[in-house]
Amino acid sequence: MSSPMTVHQLDDRLTVVCDTDPRLRTTTWCLRTGFGARHDPVGKGGIAHLLEHLLMSVPVDGGPGLSERVEATGGSCNAMTGPDFLLVHARTRSEDAHRVLGWLAEAAVAPDLTKDRLDAEREVVLRELATAAADPSDAVREAVYTELFPEHPLGRVVGGTPEELAGVTVADVLDTHAERFLASRHLLICVGPQAMDEILPAVRATPLGALPPARTAPDGPRVAPSLPVVRRDRPAWPRDEFCWLVLCARAAPRDSELRAAEKVLAQLMGGSPASLAYQRLRNERGLAYLFHAQQRGYAESGVWYMIVGVEAERGPATLEVARELLAELAGRGPGEAALDAARTQAGMSLVFAAEQPQDRVLQLAAHVAPTGEGPPWSLERELELLHQVTARDVRDAAARMLDGLHVIVRPEAS
Structure with a gap:
């Protein structure tokens, strides 16, 4: 061991x-x-x-x-x-x-x-x-x-x-x-x-x-609390092409415990056969085959996104279903079985990485503070944070994502 x-x-x-x-x-x-x-x-x-x-x-x-x-x-x-x-x-x-x-x-x-x-x-x-x-x-x-x-x-x-x-x-x-x-x-x-x-x-x-004395590289301005752009909720779809649809929003920063619920939300909206999105998009509607969701945190902010590969003609229906599902999660949250599966999947992705040396170093590189300050990172602590995520936590996370949701399609319509 x-x-x-x-x-x-x-x-x-x-x-x-x-x-x-x-x-x-x-x-x-x-x-x-x-x-x-x-x-x-x-x-x-x-x-x-x-x-x-x-x-x-x-x-x-x-x-x-x-x-x-x-x-x-x-x-x-x-x-x-x-x-x-x-x-x-x-x-x-x-x-x-x-x-x-x-x-x-x-x-x-x-x-x-x-x-x-x-x-x-x-x-x-x-x-x-x-x-x-x-x-x-x-x-x-x-x-x-x-x-x-x-x-x-x-x-x-x-x-x-x-x-x-x-x-x-x-x-x-x-x-x-x-x-x-x-x-x-x-x-x-x-x-x-x-x-x-x-x-x-x-x-x-x-x-x-x-090494020479450490200095902090200039990060530039802090992230503004709100986006100074108009959200594009109705994208222009390319004609007769396979394309990539993304639903994205700002998310919790790296050190926030809110990221645990956002990671569980990503599992619920991701490409696993056990996810709600898979059941809705693939099994029930046959709209998409390839999709995934992810949360990434940085010092003062983060990103949450769901990416779906889809034929352009099916794009509007795919977007509608994905947004409806996100709205459902923001409204009543996930059921206990779906929540338990998503928490377990999010945790197991960390366990799988920890058992492969090359993935393990990348896991540690992403989580251990280079200053040596703050609470020491551990796999057990991350798993505990995920285990503690409740349906209400996921509901709140989905509401945050829905409130700041942006929609992007590539390639863009010509």
């Missing part, structure tokens, strides 16, 4: 989390920083995402880039950027754990960046943006943020725009890396057979042991 998770505040810059499981033969590292797309300099959108690519590809230890080195050991390596985070994670054999940590630290703290490497990764990012723009399912997720947070850093396109990326120089990336990425607080997570007293000396021996 795994040992209790331990947290060590190395200094004001780095918090180390060790989740020891002696049964594992692999070690998974994750470095998460509080710098993300919302902290990109004005006019330089996409730098955080571009930096993510560069950290994976710049040479380390006089050889290939981080991802190539880790994969050559038989491991796996990946990275991602969000509105308020950038993280890199790598899983490898435990006997390779210390050298992989060294590569990860070198790439993150002292990237060997040249114009040729920047130009090459910029082209990769531009291809990635073009691919996403051509996929309506990606476009509709992106639209959720621009719709709910207009003129605010949380509404920025994570990858930036081709026009912004074209003007990014090596100096821009290095300045952003030094002044925003390195200056943010960092969280280093280890899931493997090692204990904290074994990994701390290894961490101190890497560049992560000598």
